[in-house]
Amino acid sequence: MSTQHTYRVIVRGTWDGLTDESRGSLLADVDNHGLTQMRFTEEGSLTYDRALKHFSVRYVVVSDAADGEEMAAAIAEDRAETALKALGCGFGELRSTVTDMDTMKINRKGR
Numbered sequence: 001m002s003t004q005h006t007y008r009v010i011v012r013g014t015w016d017g018l019t020d021e022s023r024g025s026l027l028a029d030v031d032n033h034g035l036t037q038m039r040f041t042e043e044g045s046l047t048y049d050r051a052l053k054h055f056s057v058r059y060v061v062v063s064d065a066a067d068g069e070e071m072a073a074a075i076a077e078d079r080a081e082t083a084l085k086a087l088g089c090g091f092g093e094l095r096s097t098v099t100d101m102d103t104m105k106i107n108r109k110g111r
Contacts, residue, residue, distance in 0.1 A: 005065040005102040007072035008040045011057045011080040012097075017090035018052065026052060026089065044076075044083055055091070057083070069098040 018026070026033075030050055039045040040058045048055040059076040073096035084091050 002064040002066055004062050005072075005100055007061045007063065007069065007076075008099045008101060009059045009061055009072055009076035010097045011044075011059065011073075011076050011094050012054065013056075013080070013084075013094045014054050014092040015048075015052050015089065016092040019088075019090075022087070022089045023052060025087070044079055046083070065100075065102070069100060072100075073098050 015026075026048065027050065030048065033047050034049065035047065037045060038047050038058060040060045042060050045058045046055060047058075057076075057080045059079060061072040061075050063071050063075060076098075077094045077096055080094060081091075
């Protein structure tokens, strides 16, 4: 059995080709997707602002350590694409930033 690692992944993108309907839907719900709503979850936490230019989705991904950060990014990007398509929103190329929580070094200050 391989070792599982927990990754925090931020998927970023730009809205593209939004219809009037999708734009209206996003703007109607913008207050539920602001900076105070940012969380890392398995389902993803979508954030954007009223300008409707850029967005980000934060995920927690648990996968085999041997697959590395690239696999965690691919999993998160796939989840983001699925969620954005379900919303009926167009988007451009996605890019990800991955942090392996199991190998992250924590600097503790002495007392």
